[in-house]
Amino acid sequence: MSRLYFFVLLVLCYFDSHSQEIVPGFLKSPVPIPVYISGSFSELRNNHFHGGIDIRTDGRIGLPVVAPADGYVSRITIEAGNYGKTVFIEHPSGITTVYAHLDAFSKELTDYVYFHQKAAESYEVDLTPEPGKFPVKQGDTFAYSGNSGASRSPHLHFEVREGKSNWVINPLLYGLDVKDDIPPVITGIRLYPVGENSAIEIEYKGKSSTYTRRYFNPVNVAFYKSGGTYRLSGVKMVKVYGNMGIAIECRDMMNDCGNVLDIYKGELTYKGNTIFAQERQHFSLDDTRYINAHCDYYEKYYHGRNFQRFFLLPNNKISFYTNVENNGLITGRVYDTGNVELRIWDHHLNNVAVEFQVTGTNIKPEEFPVKQMESYLKLFYYDRPNYYSDSGIELFFPENSFYENVNFVMKELPARRFTYSGIYKIHKPEIPLQTAFTLRLKADRLPVKYYSKALVAEVSGESVRAVGGVYTNGWVEAKVKNFGSYAVVVDSVAPVVRTVNFVNGSNLKYAKDLKVSIYDLLSGIKSYKAYIDGEWILMEYDKKKGLLTHRFTTLPDGNEHSFRIIVIDNKDNVKEINLNFKR
Template structure:
């Protein structure tokens, strides 16, 4: 392989290449599925896209700002699950097909008339808007192309669209929907935004510093380049990462890429590929990316090296796990190949020159830190405070500091600060906070933590004698607070005389200023009534066609809302319908 000497300027070449992948390159058989929507399919969110602390498990098809578009079963089968929730997927329908695949349709507005009746009956039987029901093969059969629902914006959706998935029926493992030949136009190659060079131990240096080096990428003259063609020198063990995204033809939405492949000195070094993933592994996204940089700079860097405890199975890598050892005087070539699921390819090539590690300066002793190993459980007490981590809580070894601080005028008692909020935590762990004697019997005591902007974030907690135990996956500063403010309820747009005969629904504003709504119950004339909860819009909506009341009469509505600490609010009103 070619070698260079001296201080080398980065040599970069990159090409946009569109090379559709053949079906043979996929491990899943192809099926002639019916389209889930009767419109041109435009993707606004791709499979495997990096979302919060999880990979996107399907594709989002835009409905162009509209709700109520018909949704069709993609093949013969039967409905095996229906879930209705105020959050997450909202209203979702799950269909098993005889070919070994399942399809999922989420954030729908309502179901087909036949299925909607089944769902409403279950909701009244259970006296709950939120349900999650399973069905046997013969209960709700569906045919290919049958209308099963209408598109919407339910649950945690950020705007009208259809979230659509294909899963393996046996494992419920989501499969890359782009494999299945739905007519989605995509001739736009991925875009490379930046690369980052990481020192992976205390002795490593990047351009003389023991800190990551962020290098923006630009596209000109038909190729990607590092902006300014900077020279890079490194010593010791290093890793690299890439910031990249993808677009679909006719859409401005930023989506995720399918595969990232890194060659070092023309040798395959590291590859990630999103054919599918297990839901049990999706939180390892926090190890797949540079968690700290996303939190501090809002930039999503996908690392091309593995943390010690990254158990995600989307990688192909040898014994190096993506780590590159730099040799003084040797220049190594790094070649990125980034593809989307349509086979469109973008490339970036750059060189890094190895240098002699600098003499390490003497440093003063650091404060005593606790060493937490990724695969081991760890517990300790700090005065009246305690913390307990189960095994596999971390992705790498963590040097942690725990502090008990005086109350700065917020909350009750001392504050307990732990770890660094830039460290991702995989498992739920427990923090134990002591309850001061004067609050032992207080019924509205709970825990909180400090948010990024200094705000208070509800943390919950369970009483154990004179202690409050918080179960969380967030580092930060925790303390006790009292919440005695109940939720608020307010009927919106009340018609004259409270006569709703020409209205489709009663809409109620529902809010809580801290711990959030834990439950609500609506009754009409003393009998449970179905009200849908839309927390993103602070709404309860009761549709008259779902009420089981006699028409042209006066009725009494009562709603009771309770927050997560137990504060309660009641609203009562008469209306005519």
């Protein structure tokens, strides 16, 4: 731990005005067992960086969660998906700690939450108790770990935020006792010619001679490890004409933990000078979607690989980059040779590096391949709003929707039996977006009776995924976050509601709970309410399983009781079930 403590002290003054002072040892562990990490801070996730750390709970639900420092409960949220059951604790130092995917709260928090759930007749709530209403001392149990929300297995998601902002801080900088002497591993190296007139030549060492291959598109390079350094296999020299960028695929692991984690820090140097660095001390959750510029989205989409760029796309505003020169690009100059080193560290400063030589080269214009110019409808600039319209479609992209300029393409596909507009293949799904765009589709085949049931959906063969939207004056408008094929469809079908552990007339004398399965075929569940003998009851919603559960809190009385449940989807289709049971 001494190396980490020393490093933390060195970086305290580095934080900008968003940051709180970090005091190593201020936060103790929030669990009463040794800390093993199953998800690291800023880890690469779909469309976002991980905002905290995931702490293993030995696969158990119900492990006590304790306050890591004095403070008070400032917020409690319950969601069917996302973070599930969550507690926020505000500390006098100015930080707020967050605990997500919980199974249950302490009794006083449970009573407080239930009071508000009953008043709102809603499982999902977002509560802000008065400051100091629920004080906690370091080590106090205030909740129990679980698997609620979008969690896929039992664990505790733990965050540190700067006050009430959306800036998150790496919790490991507070000195949590985590063992790690395993360095990161590099699993891929990718070189990019950047710009219209750039190319890469790689001079390979053959058995008896050398040979050169020229690349005008990104290329993955074979490599091997020698000690703590990775080197390019069989490569004598990398030659650059124009500009070159570098990306690596990597992973990290910790002692006694089989989970694949991510790095903490990286630095790219050329001829001994830093041209790009990243240090993941903190970042804003509002900017987390820039991960799609940080990584090579094309490789992620088609091959499932996470190559992390050590150079900038034009619209990449990630806050944890530092010392960026020439956007992290290496510019080839004839007869100018230098050493490239890309070094990465984990949270405990275990590190490895990639090293290779680069020199400039000269390529005559006539040696570049003749590019087949792809026809496109319009050039969209990343740094300004963009608009496109045709007879059946209108598109509006806010400023900074793209990470770089886009040659926009679109194609109208044949309508399907279930669509009420043309199907429009909008650009390319391997091109990511930073912000949602407005999509309007003309629905001139839509019957009047379906106006309120119409929505935009992504269509792929017979598969339909709802996006949402509203019908207005002959058009259906929705906000869309990804490129794909879209059309107007109709949801006029009520949700599916099935009782799981009882039927009409069941005797539930020995039952501990009632379970009901709910799901919707298209637009999704908007709300539900359930009643026993006319009184609202709490039914916890596990969205990933589509399961509602009511736990009995009273003893059996041998009487017959009525059960009623009403489920509504996002297009206001309603399903109601009424039945009786004995208990």
